[in-house]
Amino acid sequence: MKITCTMLCLALLFIGCKEAPDNSANELFIKNSETALKSMLDWQNETPDYSIYADNAIAYNTYFGAEVDSVMIQSEDTKMKDKAFLDKYDFELLTNPPVFLPGVNAETKLPDGSVRYYGAWKVTLPATDSTEAKSGVLRIYESFDFDENGKIAIQQGYGDFSGLMMFLNE
Numbered sequence: 001m002k003i004t005c006t007m008l009c010l011a012l013l014f015i016g017c018k019e020a021p022d023n024s025a026n027e028l029f030i031k032n033s034e035t036a037l038k039s040m041l042d043w044q045n046e047t048p049d050y051s052i053y054a055d056n057a058i059a060y061n062t063y064f065g066a067e068v069d070s071v072m073i074q075s076e077d078t079k080m081k082d083k084a085f086l087d088k089y090d091f092e093l094l095t096n097p098p099v100f101l102p103g104v105n106a107e108t109k110l111p112d113g114s115v116r117y118y119g120a121w122k123v124t125l126p127a128t129d130s131t132e133a134k135s136g137v138l139r140i141y142e143s144f145d146f147d148e149n150g151k152i153a154i155q156q157g158y159g160d161f162s163g164l165m166m167f168l169n170e
Helices: 002-016 024-044 076-088 161-169
Strands: 053-060 070-072 090-093 100-104 111-125 134-146 152-158
Touching (some): 024 090, 024 100, 024 111, 024 134, 070 076, 111 161
Antiparallel strands (some): 053 070, 090 111, 100 111, 111 134
8 A cells, every 4th residue: 555655646746747838839829820810901901010020021022023032021112012002902811710820940840939821812903994803813822930029020922923913914
């Protein structure tokens, strides 16, 4: 009986000393997913909020024929181009709510709080006096990497942007 009691006490001591799992990457992912969703919904609502981006945030130009490989999101030039783009086209997130996936650090292969998603956007060139409205669906893979302050530091999207623009503007 003493041996059984001693073993039970040792087992309880061992279980009680077990280190709690580190859930910080998942908690960061959940918080960052909210920021990524805000960015997407703001784009759909034509009200981009650049305060959720780091001062030195970049967006990679992943479309065919891009003249530069990335742009500074906070630059006045990028903000003016965004405004012109949103004035010309209407965007509707078809995958709503989007399914976010946790990203991993490229070197360690461990979750790092970054956010990825696959989704579909309906992009419409509205009607004018001489043309009818024209829409296309863009399937996209997009990723958001964050800085230590929880702001988007890198954003990149992969989809057939060039093909969609050619279709809408032909």
